[in-house]
Amino acid sequence: MADASPTSIETNAGKKLPPGMVLGPDGKPCKICTAFRYMKPPQGGQNQERKQKQGENAKIAAAMAAAAPGSGNTPDPDVRPEYCPPDVEILGRSTWAFLHTTAAYYPDRPSPTQRANMLNLLYALPVLYPCSHCASHLGEEMKVHPPDVSGRTALSRWLCERHNEVNERLGKERFDCAKTDERWKDGPSDGSCD
């Protein structure tokens, strides 16, 4: 299964989908595998230029309205309202926050039960994670790099490396794994998060 990428794809039924929309294992558009900004239908034909212009004008109007004193209720068409179900990015961000934070507070010397519970949690992800192509990539990664649950530092490092694998695949920068405690437990030394 391909990652969300800016090329048009077709469903099994030959229907054209928006660029970046990802298909699920059933061959249908997979909302939880796709970033919200790719969920809109493709725009084309004679109306494309007009719609683009309208979109630009709407963004400018929204920015102006947002900047006006006492306002703030103008919805940004590219931002999903908070009451909507998560997309692949919100789900990913939330899951990484949970996993990295859990690793940051994992014991230095975990008991056999704690290790077993952590392994259960991690091995459940490739089975249960709702974004199916994310889950299957992670499963393949975990076959090559089994989780190290021997202690807090090793687990944080292992998780950082798995996250970096996703970052690289998505064309994002690698994170410096020496900084996982600063990011997920202690905050920066300037005290700005204290």
Ligand SMILES: Cc1cc2nc3c(=O)[nH]c(=O)nc-3n(C[C@H](O)[C@H](O)[C@H](O)COP(=O)(O)OP(=O)(O)OC[C@H]3O[C@@H](n4cnc5c(N)ncnc54)[C@H](O)[C@@H]3O)c2cc1C
């Ligand atoms: C298991 C899993 C697999 C995923 N697979 C895919 C996929 O195949 N395709 C897809 O489109 N999306 C996938 N995602 C979602 C993707 O990883 C991002 O969460 C999403 O694109 C939002 O990215 P973001 O730039 O907001 O930051 P995120 O990547 O969500 O990172 C959140 C924060 O974590 C910190 N961070 C970044 N890298 C690291 C690291 N290596 N170690 C520690 N902290 C770090 C940064 O401060 C960053 O702001 C997956 C998510 C998970 C949890």
